[in-house]
Structures are given as structure tokens and as C-alpha cells.
Amino acid sequence: MDRPATAAELFDAIGSAYEDVFGRAPVVDRALRHLLETLPPSSRVLDIGSGTGRPVAEELAAAGHRVTGLDVSPVMIGLAREQVPAATFVHVDVREWTSPPESWEAVCAFFPFLQMPREDTEAVLADIARWLAPGGLLALVTVPRDVEDLPVEFFGRTFHETSFAPDDLVGRVRAAGLEVTGTHSEIFTADEPGTPPEEHLLITARRPG
Numbered sequence: 118m119d120r121p122a123t124a125a126e127l128f129d130a131i132g133s134a135y136e137d138v139f140g141r142a143p144v145v146d147r148a149l150r151h152l153l154e155t156l157p158p159s160s161r162v163l164d165i166g167s168g169t170g171r172p173v174a175e176e177l178a179a180a181g182h183r184v185t186g187l188d189v190s191p192v193m194i195g196l197a198r199e200q201v202p203a204a205t206f207v208h209v210d211v212r213e214w215t216s217p218p219e220s221w222e223a224v225c226a227f228f229p230f231l232q233m234p235r236e237d238t239e240a241v242l243a244d245i246a247r248w249l250a251p252g253g254l255l256a257l258v259t260v261p262r263d264v265e266d267l268p269v270e271f272f273g274r275t276f277h278e279t280s281f282a283p284d285d286l287v288g289r290v291r292a293a294g295l296e297v298t299g300t301h302s303e304i305f306t307a308d309e310p311g312t313p314p315e316e317h318l319l320i321t322a323r324r325p326g
Contacts, residue, residue: 141172142305144317145227148256149173151321152223153180155254160222163187163248165211165241166229170197170204173225178203182223187211212237216248223254230259231278238281242293251326255295261286261302261318283318295322 149172156162160182164174167186174184174197184204188194194208207214211229224245230238245255263282268275281289287297299321306314 142258142317143303144258144301144305144319145173147301148225148227148258148319148321149176152177152225152254152256156182156223159183161185161220162223162225163216163221164204164225164227165245166227167197167204167206168193170201170206173227174204174206175201177225187214211241211244216244218247219250219253221248221253222250223256224249225256227256227258228260231280232276233279235265235279235281238279239289239293242289242295246294246324249295249324251324253324255290255320255322255324257286257290257320257322259286259318259320260315262316286318287320290320290322294324296325297322 152162153176158181162177162182162184164177164184164186167174167188170186174186178184178201184201186197186204186206187209188197188206189208189210191208194206197204197206212233226245230241233241249255260278260280261283262278262280263285265279266277267279269278280286283300283302287300290297297320299319301319302316304314305317306312
């Protein structure tokens with residue numbers, strides 16, 4: 118493939134191998150614990166870039182929350198529906214998806230922005246701020262790097278990564294109208310030969326009100 122892989126192509130090809138290598142990143146576990154300790158019972162949770170459904174949708178649904186996952190990869194959606202029947206999964210690009218205002222108590226966004234232009238990330242953050250109920254929570258995890266369209270090798274395929282430096286992304290979350298309540302960063306090394314260590318940044322935020 119001469120051109121970079123799209124997000125759907127990349128994750129269709131990776132499938133369940135992603136869960137094996139990246140599924141239990143410590144910052145994702147940290148974000149999950151925060152949500153499980155904080156959310157009211159039976160909260161409505163939107164999981165953007167839900168992947169295989171594990172661990173995020175699975176653990177939130179097991180705790181009694183009403184989870185809807187969105188993913189651009191039909192392979193990932195199929196895996197998630199099979200593995201987490203207690204949640205709902207929709208095959209869609211979040212940039213083309215709409216939701217009524219104030220319809221979610223929490224939104225998870227664990228690594229979905231790395232293949233979006235920066236202006237699309239800003240637009241989705243603004244959408245999230247509208248979709249959250251007053252007091253609703255955002256948990257966002259990304260690889261914080263000041264890069265645009267950087268060719269990156271991932272599971273033997275090339276995609277173009279775009280991200281933000283940590284302070285820049287925090288500023289964009291605030292600019293969307295959300296109150297940043299915490300950040301946490303740590304270095305993660307995937308269980309995949311030849312994969313270099315990378316920084317993972319967790320940003321937690323809430324909609325005022």
C-alpha cells in the first residue's frame with residue numbers, strides 16, 4: 118500500500134491483536150477506575166474509538182452503565198459486539214455522528230484522535246462538550262506529541278499521526294468549554310517486539326454545571 122492506511126484499514130487489519138498488545142495500558146486502567154468510582158449508577162457512557170470493547174465498554178457495562186461504543190473499523194465493531202453483548206456498538210466515524218445535547222454522563226476517548234487533523238479534534242471536543250450532561254465527565258487518553266502528519270509504523274503498517282503537545286491539548290479541552298480536573302502522564306512499552314516506549318497522557322475533565 119503506497120498511501121498511508123486509514124484508521125479503518127489499520128484497525129481492520131490489526132483486529133484482536135490490538136487488545137493483546139495495547140488493551141491494558143495503565144493510563145486506560147487509571148481512567149476506568151476514575152469513572153467507575155465517580156459515575157452515578159446506570160450512567161450513559163459514550164466510548165469513542167471503542168475497539169474490541171475490552172476493557173473499557175466491558176467493565177463499564179458490567180458495572181451497570183449504559184455504554185455505546187463508536188468505531189470506524191467494522192472488524193473492531195464485530196469483535197466488540199461478540200465480546201461485550203451488554204453494550205451497544207455503532208460502526209461510524211465520530212466526525213459524522215450526532216447526539217442530542219446533554220445526553221451522556223461520561224465520554225471516553227482513548228486514542229481516537231491520533232489520525233484526525235487538529236481542526237477535527239477541536240470540533241469533536243466541542244461536540245463532546247455539548248453532548249455531556251452538566252457535570253458529565255470526559256476521560257481522554259492520547260500520545261502527546263507536537264506532530265502533524267508524521268509517518269508512523271504500527272503493526273507493520275504506516276499511518277500518519279497527528280497530535281498535540283500536552284499543554285496544547287489541555288488548552289483545547291478547555292477551549293471546548295470543559296473544566297480540566299486532572300492530568301496524568303506515564304511511559305508505556307507495548308508487548309510487541311520493536312515497539313519503542315511512548316508517553317501516554319490522561320486528561321480528565323467535566324462539563325460545568
